[in-house]
Amino acid sequence: MQRQAVSLxxxxxxxxxxxxxxxxxxxxxFTHGFRGVTMDDLAQDLGMSKKTxxxxxxGKNALLEAILQTKFSExxxxxxxxxxxxxxxxxxxxxxxxxxxxxxxxxxxxxxxRDIQREAPELFQLVERRRRDVIGRYFSKLLGEGxxxxxxxxxxxxxxMIEILLGTISSVIxxxxxxxxGLTVKGGFNAIITMFLEGAVTAEGKTKI
Numbered sequence: 001m002q003r004q005a006v007s008l009x010x011x012x013x014x015x016x017x018x019x020x021x022x023x024x025x026x027x028x029x030f031t032h033g034f035r036g037v038t039m040d041d042l043a044q045d046l047g048m049s050k051k052t053x054x055x056x057x058x059g060k061n062a063l064l065e066a067i068l069q070t071k072f073s074e075x076x077x078x079x080x081x082x083x084x085x086x087x088x089x090x091x092x093x094x095x096x097x098x099x100x101x102x103x104x105x106x107x108x109x110x111x112x113x114r115d116i117q118r119e120a121p122e123l124f125q126l127v128e129r130r131r132r133d134v135i136g137r138y139f140s141k142l143l144g145e146g147x148x149x150x151x152x153x154x155x156x157x158x159x160x161m162i163e164i165l166l167g168t169i170s171s172v173i174x175x176x177x178x179x180x181x182g183l184t185v186k187g188g189f190n191a192i193i194t195m196f197l198e199g200a201v202t203a204e205g206k207t208k209i
Contacts, residue, residue, distance in 0.1 A: 039053055
C-alpha cells in the first residue's frame, strides 16, 4: 500500500498533463499551422497514448480553443499589469505595452493564421472578437492617459482612434493580405502601430516617445 501511495503522489496531475499538451501543441500550431497535424501525431510527439490525449481534449478544435484561451489570458494578464504599474506614465506604459504586443504577435506565424481562417472559421471569429475587446480596452485607457499628459491629440475622440486602429488591423492582419504584402503578423502589426502613432501623437509627444 505504501508503494502505491508513493506512485500516486509522484504521478503528474491532470492539470499538469493538460498544460503540457497545450504547450507542445501551441508551439507547433503557432509556428507551422495545424491543418496537417492529427491528434495521433500529437500523441506520438508527446510520448503519450491517444487515450490520454483524448481524455483531456475531445478533438483538435477543442485543443485549439484551449490554446487560444491560454494565449489571450496570458496577454490580458500582462496588459493589465502594465496599465496598473504605469497608471499615469503614458510613455513608459506605451513602450511596455508595445513590447508585450510584439512578443505575442511574434509567436504567431502566417501558416497558423491561414489554417484557422480556413479550417476553424468559428474560432477565427472568436480571435477577432477577443482582439477587438483587448485592443479596445487597453489602448483606450492608454490613449486617455496620453491625452491627459498632452501627448495624444485632443481633436479626435479616443473612440474614433480605436475604431481606426481596429479597422486597419482587421484589414491587414488576415491571411490573404499578409501574403499579398509579404508580411508576418508581427511585421504587419508593427507597421500599423507606427502609422497609427504618427497620426495620433502630438508634436510634444513625438519628442518623448
